[in-house]
Amino acid sequence: MTHIDFAYSRDPNGQTNGKTDPAGEIHPCSACTVRTLTVCAALEAEELRRLAEILQTTRFDAGHTVFGEGDPAETLYNVTSGTVKVYKLLPDGRRQITGFLLPGDFFGLSVNDSYAYTAETVTPVSLCRFPRRRMEALLDEFPKMQRRLFSMASNELAAAQDQMLLLGRKTAKEKICSFLLLLSQRASRRGHKTNPVHVPMSRADIADYLGLTTETVSRTFTQLKTSRVISLLEGNKVQIQDMDDLLDLAEGA
Amino acid sequence: MTHIDFAYSRDPNGQTNGKTDPAGEIHPCSACTVRTLTVCAALEAEELRRLAEILQTTRFDAGHTVFGEGDPAETLYNVTSGTVKVYKLLPDGRRQITGFLLPGDFFGLSVNDSYAYTAETVTPVSLCRFPRRRMEALLDEFPKMQRRLFSMASNELAAAQDQMLLLGRKTAKEKICSFLLLLSQRASRRGHKTNPVHVPMSRADIADYLGLTTETVSRTFTQLKTSRVISLLEGNKVQIQDMDDLLDLAEGA
DNA sequence: CCGCCGCCATGACATGGATCAAAGAATAAA
DNA sequence: TTTATTCTTTGATCCATGTCATGGCGGCGG
DSSP states (O other): OOOEEOOOOOOOOSOOBTOEEEOOSSOGGGGOSSGGGSGGGGOOHHHHHHHHHHOEEEEEOTTOEEEOTTSBOOEEEEEEESOEEEEEEOTTSOEEEEEEEOTTEEEOOOSSSBOSSEEEESSOEEEEEEEHHHHHHHHHHOHHHHHHHHHHHHHHHHHHHHHHHHHHHOOHHHHHHHHHHHHHHHHHHTTSOSSSEEOOSOHHHHHHHHTOOHHHHHHHHHHHHHTTSEEEETTTEEEESOHHHHHHHHHTO | OOOEEOOOOOOOOSOOBTOEEEOOSSOGGGGOSSGGGSGGGGOOHHHHHHHHHHOEEEEEOTTOEEEOTTSBOOEEEEEEESOEEEEEEOTTSOEEEEEEEOTTEEEOOOSSSBOSSEEEESSOEEEEEEEHHHHHHHHHHOHHHHHHHHHHHHHHHHHHHHHHHHHHHOOHHHHHHHHHHHHHHHHHHTTSOSSSEEOOSOHHHHHHHHTOOHHHHHHHHHHHHHTTSEEEETTTEEEESOHHHHHHHHHTO
């Protein structure tokens, strides 16, 4: 959630963990591999230039907390490579991951002035940082950007409703199948191949995303494997044996 | 979900079910009781006038389907009185209510060109209807409206995340307590008294909102009643005996 | 190469909430 | 007012998933 497709990307270069640098003289967006997915897709050269002007790039190792729930929300982020998870916690430590953010996704929107969730890297990650104030100024200046952002927020809302249906009404098996399909579809939108799906997150993270336990996630994977719906490949890849089967299983049909 | 605070309201007059009429000569927004909550709050007189120009008002009885999942999304709606529920269904009939819409809430946003959920009245309801095309034109013309709408969508997103935490990680008791608090807080934002909370929806609807069954909802209510946390009053009202207790119970603290 | 540590899988068992069933309440219809 | 009809409550039982415990595998540091 609150990951909004809105991004540019360039080759990760050798920046050290958490160190940021100004985008520099070259126009970074020109090399962006995910720009078409995002707000930037709709921008004129001038708008793009202005956006690039206010942005910085950052890299983080896996397992790094980008910001915590309640922190002052001064920056908007854009994933350019890697995977980020965002989650909320209950006082006793129960966790709900509300979204996994892939390259091209946008996050860090806040309601009041503090983040409503924690953002943590799942893999090594490259991010664009947009200072919130300057970003808001740009949005005011370029209604087209504003409109695009709004339409992306609407998409998010729709995805959130799907996730509520999943969390509230689907069985463990349906949840896992839906999750694999989601990853597959998101890969497809990014122009990656949809079938051996890359699943970079741990069983525990999947569990906290689907409202399950790691044990149940694990068991359900083996069950799907046993019934020849999927097979597990090297390098956190999942091969979908029968896509139609999986689609049906995801909805209990 | 996808209820966005954005409204005007006027006294319901004797319109028959589903019949709409042009807003007429009088400026309806001037009598609006919920305008301050909504997009309209930010509008200049001129903008407000233009908005009123494109709007129609409608009334529906309880239990009426305003639109169904998959219907072409040609209209945006605004609740001015009563309660609406929006939900998604699985093929076998399992249902997840993703939101209850109260006066001042906005709904009908769509991703592609069809609604992603069904909207149905819980009580008799008055609505404003905005033709989508004309509304979009207005948004382009008035960036301030666009911005306000975006900020409301962000709020929705935050609420959606809270709901995911609830659905994925809270117990039945925590869910019910959270729900009562939510209703109380929403009443408060509307300037109604927060304590005897009005709960206009059925046990079945509450269940489908919280990812439970009616039986569990019912049992949990009696359990809370027995332990003196709440008491049930006439007319679908719930009296909260100890607000702090309820707040703790809602988070498992 | 070995040993530690985190992740994953699997088994045994427990349980919160679902399901099935049926009796009150409330509301609407006659 | 009486009778249907629908909603709510409550009880008895079941089961999907959680909890607890253990072993294996793989990667990483020494």
